[in-house]
Amino acid sequence: MDATHEVFNQPAPLTGYNLFESNRPLRDALKFNAPQLHTAALGHLGAALGSAEMQAHARLANIHAPVLHTHDRFGRRIDEVEFHPSYHALMSTAVGAGLHGAAWAASGPSAHVHRAAGFMLFTELEPSILCPISMTYAVAPALRGNAAVHADWGPKLSSLWYDPSLQPWSDKPGVTMGMGMTEKQGGSDVRANTTRAVRVGSDAWGERYEITGHKWFFSAPMCDAFLILAQAPAGLSCFFLPRVLDDGSRNAIQIQRLKDKLGNKANASSEVEFRGASAWLVGEEGRGVPQILEMGTMTRLDCALGTSGLMRQALSLALNHTAQRSAFGKPLIEQPLMKNVLADLALESEAATALAIRLARAFDHQDDEHERLMARLLTPVAKFWICKRGSLFAQEAMECLGGNGYVEEGGEGVMARIYREMPLNSIWEGAGNIMALDLLRGLRKGDAVAAIAHELAPARGTDAALDRLADALPARIEAMATEIEARRLAQDVALAVQAALLAQTAPGDVTSAFCASRLGGDWGHVFGTLGSSVDFDAIISRAQPH
Known part of the structure; x- marks a missing residue:
């Protein structure tokens, strides 16, 4: 029987390329x-x-x-x-x-x-398997609050060996760690936790407690140990809770069920109950909130990094598709409206990358007062703004692929996976309001106005819109007496820092288009509404994954 049609005008999948060299x-x-x-x-x-x-x-x-x-x-x-x-x-x-x-x-x-x-x-x-990776990164420094545990577990946490078996830490070449903070009744309000910790003695790891209660979100339950919060006599405290005890027995952690999530499918998020589980105090009793804030800072960095990576992959898929797919007589990537969409997405992706990597730099220089303050301020700012932009970005990138982007099958099915994953980073470790409130707390640390001015100074004079925003920010920060405009302030600080970074790292075509659209108002309310004076071809060429 003769074939009814020949398959053509279908793009080859984006595979066999170097994600780093092409970025x-x-x-x-x-x-x-x-x-x-x-x-x-x-x-x-x-x-x-x-x-x-x-x-x-x-x-x-x-x-x-x-x-x-x-x-x-x-x-x-x-x-x-x-x-x-x-x-x-x-x-x-x-x-x-x-x-x-x-x-x-x-x-x-x-x-x-x-x-x-x-x-x-x-x-x-x-992205989803990176949950235990991110949590291990976040909790490793917090273990210093228990010197004995840190001495034993620290080298294993930095080991490059992955061992998924359930056995005592001493028998494994490398280990991973998770966290258990939120409960049914509390969510972000961890002070509402009801899980109880009762001291039962001490040993080589210090004060040992029995933990009774539950966790509503307990991610990566096959990790080797967890940092959890529980109510001790002195108040909410942080505890180190291993999965397997030194004698080889399983700790009293019962997994009730796995979460059926929108995305993040490869990762196991669970609900658990502790039935007299053994745990050791980390830090001081009653000081659990400062411990969780320290860990939250690191995971919030990863939320910004992760969303930036997802943006880059969604953009790469859109560019790969539109370069090969033709409609109305020429490739999609040469159609004027598609150029506008792709260039706009490229600006957003590059700005997210610039801000996320800048934030990571701050953690490499915690001996510098300015860098410590920027880590404190930019963490909630980057987490808030980059993650808020993610879902809109993924939807627009998916639309570049048309119906092919909406299906789950094959290489282009990755776009559907990205779309489902995007909301997670915005919700996890504190949603938008929590980040805006955290920025307000950070603005009360040190001279925040001077720190932000110092951060923007190298780009002053590059663009008039950036200068206007930079001039306005100090008064807005000093006048921020209530919470009602905190989200808007977080947005504007993010945009100002992104623009300043692009002025120092990107070609002028990218910087001017970003400032004109995001700061100068020459933009609509959806992607693909850049002004006609933008050099679309230059921006798209820079973003190409090959």
Whole structure:
């Protein structure tokens, strides 16, 4: 039987390319923020992550979601989550690249910037397995609050070996850690927690407690240990809770169920109950909130990095598709309206990358007063603004692919996965209002006005719209007596810093288009509404993934 039609005008998938070498905005951001950084390892990682093999692992880890086994076939309680082998292949790659706790033990320059770039690249491939990677990064320094635990676990947390088995930490070459903070009744208000901690003695790890209660969100329950919050006699406190005890027995953690989430399918998020679980105090009793804020800062950095990586991948898929797909007589990428959309997305992606890498730089220089203050201010700003832009970005990028972008099948099915993933980073570790409130608290630390002015100073005179915003910010910050406009202030600080960074790292065509649209008002309310004077071809060419 003759074929009814020939398949043509369907783009080849975006595969077999180097995510790092083809990302000019990221490489320029690294040159600016960490000029001494050696990027050879990032090049090797970028090549691996762009391979068909790793893309297949990402697809399979999402198709074959984690499965909870509460009991074995004989009726014994085991509380184990089974993952597809592709999940473990991805985890092994991420740990081997040092994206977890390795930055805290690194001796080279710009360890946190290097790790941030790798985290962004990995997010382009598969974001959801990075939950335990991010939590390990966040909790590793917090363990210093218990010197004995830190001495034993610290080297294992920075190890480049991934071992998924459930056995005592001393028998494993490397370990990962998670967190358990929120409860049904509290959410972001962790002071409402009801989980109880009762002191039962002391040993080589210090004060030991029994934990009774629950956690409503307990991500990555197969990690080797967790930092949790519980109410002790002196108030809300932080505790180190291992999954397996030194004698090889399972700690009294019962996994009730796995969350059925919108996205983030490869990661196991769970609800758990503690039934007299053994845990050790980290820090001082009653000082749990400062501990959680310290950890939250690091995970919020990863939210900004992760969304920036997702933006870059969505943009790359849109560029790949429109360069090959023709309509109305020429490739989509040559159609004027599509040019406007693609250039606008490229501006947003580059600005997100610039801000996220700048924030990572601050954590490499915590001995510098300005950098400490910028870490405090830019963390909620970047988390708020970049993550808020993510979902709108993903929807517009998906539309560039038309119906092909909406389906789950094949290489372009990645776009649907990105779209489902985007809201997570905005919600996780504090949604928009929490970030805006955190910015207000940060503005009361040190001389915030002077710090922001110092950050914007190198770009003053580059663009009139940026100068106007920079001139207005000090008075707005000093007059911010109520919360009602805090989100708007967070937005404007983010845009000002993004514009200032682009003025120092990007070509003039990119900077002028960003300032004219985001700061000068020559823009609509959706992507693809840049003014006609923009050099669309130059911006699109810079963003191309090949």
